[in-house]
Amino acid sequence: MKIVYTDNNATTKVADEVIEEMLPYFGELYGNPSSMHTFGDQVQKKIKQARQRVADFINADPEEIIFTSCGTESDNSAIFSAIRAFPEKKHIITSNVEHPAINNLYKELQKTEGYKVTFVPVDKKGLLDLDLLYNSISEDTAIISLMWANNETGVLFPIEKIAKQANEKHILFHTDAVQAAGKVPIDVKKIGVDMLSLSGHKIHAPKGVGVLYVKKGLKFSPFLVGGHQEDGRRGGTENSVSIIGLGKACELAKENIPIINSKVRELRDYLQAQLLDKIISSSVNGDLEQRLPNTLSIGFDAVEGESILLMLDREGICASSGSACTSGSLEPSHVLMAMEVPFKSAHGSIRFSLSHYNTKEEMDHIVTAMVPVIQKLRAMSPFWKDGKVI
Numbered sequence: 436m437k438i439v440y441t442d443n444n445a446t447t448k449v450a451d452e453v454i455e456e457m458l459p460y461f462g463e464l465y466g467n468p469s470s471m472h473t474f475g476d477q478v479q480k481k482i483k484q485a486r487q488r489v490a491d492f493i494n495a496d497p498e499e500i501i502f503t504s505c506g507t508e509s510d511n512s513a514i515f516s517a518i519r520a521f522p523e524k525k526h527i528i529t530s531n532v533e534h535p536a537i538n539n540l541y542k543e544l545q546k547t548e549g550y551k552v553t554f555v556p557v558d559k560k561g562l563l564d565l566d567l568l569y570n571s572i573s574e575d576t577a578i579i580s581l582m583w584a585n586n587e588t589g590v591l592f593p594i595e596k597i598a599k600q601a602n603e604k605h606i607l608f609h610t611d612a613v614q615a616a617g618k619v620p621i622d623v624k625k626i627g628v629d630m631l632s633l634s635g636h637k638i639h640a641p642k643g644v645g646v647l648y649v650k651k652g653l654k655f656s657p658f659l660v661g662g663h664q665e666d667g668r669r670g671g672t673e674n675s676v677s678i679i680g681l682g683k684a685c686e687l688a689k690e691n692i693p694i695i696n697s698k699v700r701e702l703r704d705y706l707q708a709q710l711l712d713k714i715i716s717s718s719v720n721g722d723l724e725q726r727l728p729n730t731l732s733i734g735f736d737a738v739e740g741e742s743i744l745l746m747l748d749r750e751g752i753c754a755s756s757g758s759a760c761t762s763g764s765l766e767p768s769h770v771l772m773a774m775e776v777p778f779k780s781a782h783g784s785i786r787f788s789l790s791h792y793n794t795k796e797e798m799d800h801i802v803t804a805m806v807p808v809i810q811k812l813r814a815m816s817p818f819w820k821d822g823k824v825i
């Protein structure tokens with residue numbers, strides 16, 4: 436069966452060009468980049484090139500790039516470094532729709548270390564209450580950390596505006612750009628952000644590699660203490676193969692941003708229009724403008740998102756009912772709950788997240804599959820009668 440893959444916010448296909456770039460380093464070029472010999476040094480040189488490519492992708496300097504194992508490690512490293520830099524400050528500002536990669540860390544810090552965390556609420560469109568955010572800044576604030584783009588709805592936060600405020604108040608500012616990367620242009624110098632997280636597997640590089648950008652001059656405490664790798668800022672022998680792949684993926688991602696904003700946006704808008712038109716009592720979650728071009732979170736009243744996914748799976752269609760980490764739980768997603776999406780459609784919400792590998796034929800296949808799926812589920816639903824929700 437042909438797979439229609441529309442779960443790119445969970446993970447992406449590794450690009451062929453990336454595989455080609457990595458292959459020699461899986462095989463004959465297996466040296467340790469820290470070794471003194473030429474054999475290892477070849478790998479070090481290739482890592483240097485990858486670091487430059489990542490830096491170019493976000494307009495940073497290569498020394499500002501730290502390779503990590505994933506987006507979660509980058510997020511955790513940023514927060515730990517901030518709280519170590521300002522041990523006397525016990526307040527963190529974030530939003531109530533962050534990814535568990537960082538959200539659960541805040542909960543842990545609240546519970547075990549007495550941190551006060553302000554989870555700034557979002558409105559019904561998933562947009563941040565900026566007045567509340569700015570008013571919550573105090574002398575005690577160690578860091579403001581916000582996601583750039585939401586993994587479930589694709590809603591974008593005004594990161595540049597918030598970074599400016601944080602800079603003026605001399606408060607560290609970190610952004611989790613794991614979902615924004617490759618979909619919106621990132622220029623760390625223009626934004627004025629202190630730290631920024633990326634994850635390889637969301638931008639057509641392999642799993643097991645991430646990046647933390649740390650602005651030059653910023654005091655940084657390593658999260659993983661060990662050898663002298665990454666200039667003493669992240670111990671552990673480098674995942675050289677994946678780092679090399681990530682370098683290539685960043686180069687490709689930079690070239691592909693215009694395609695994501697034209698072709699992929701058109702496909703997403705087409706899918707959205709078709710589904711809204713052909714299935715009654717359906718609605719899009721999140722702001723329609725301030726949104727990633729590849730993401731569609733859509734709710735269908737009176738059905739279960741998990742049931743939709745299982746039925747789509749039989750047609751070879753891969754989608755998601757929220758963040759991959761929390762799906763499997765029957766609770767509606769914390770993001771949709773924070774947006775006060777009514778229970779009846781939050782439960783029946785699913786996410787399609789596209790990439791430049793998708794086609795219009797695939798969108799038509801999804802629409803053709805979705806119409807009978809929703810009909811069947813509504814026919815069995817205790818919340819649906821005579822063509823409407825009860």
Ligand SMILES: Cc1ncc(COP(=O)(O)O)c(C=O)c1O
Pocket residue numbers: 444445504505506507508510534536582584585586611613614634635636645758759
């Ligand atoms: C916004 C966001 N932050 C962080 C992460 C975690 O990234 P990783 O899977 O590389 O740890 C994800 C993954 O879905 C994400 O969507």
